[in-house]
Amino acid sequence: MRKPSRRETTLLAALTLAALAVGWWLLRDPAATALTSSAGRAEAPAAPVPRIDLARLETPRTVAEAGRRNLFGYEQAALPPAPRSQIVAMPPPAPAPGSAAAAAAAAALGGEPGLPSLPALNLKYIGTVENARGVKVAVLMTDRREVLTGQAGQVVGNRYRIARIGLESVDLEDVGTGQSRRLPLRGN
Secondary structure (H helix, E strand, O other): OOOOOHHHHHHHHHHHHHHHHHHHHHHHOHHHHHHHHHOOOOOOOOOOOOOOOHHHHHOOOOOOOOOOOOOOOOOOOOOOOOOOOOOOOOOOOOOOOOOHHHHHHHHHHOOOOOOOOOOOOOEEEEEEEEOOOOOEEEEEEEOOOOEEEEOOOOEEOOOEEEEEEOOOEEEEEEOOOOOEEEEEEOOO
């Protein structure tokens, strides 16, 4: 730490003396103290202190109107009137998968029985990384340009399990339905 110069020491002493003089003047002169302390209060008069009426606690409670319920009261709110019941026609239950009725329904619609149609796959297989021990990691990209990585057996995107990682493709299994799909390697 450097030693302050003579000029800096003199300036510091002068500022200290000036601060002490102003402080002494404010404490000694009651008129100046009244002006500085009442400057903020002169503009806004003090609000009266509200009176707490404890006698209200003994009065019986009134029935609350709609929208004017006491949030701190422990009364049970009035229930709205029950709506009129309507008869709604329910569709017949779907046939169990694998049954003859399911096969007939699927044949009528023109699809395979028991296999629901899957939404379009939003993943691209862009490559594989392999370390010295031979562990392969598949690199996938979503339609939002997010990169997902995983080894065989791991779940990516909270939906697909990597079943097998090949040289030019990866096999994914949908966790929800158990159906498998093969994604070919894409350069871009």
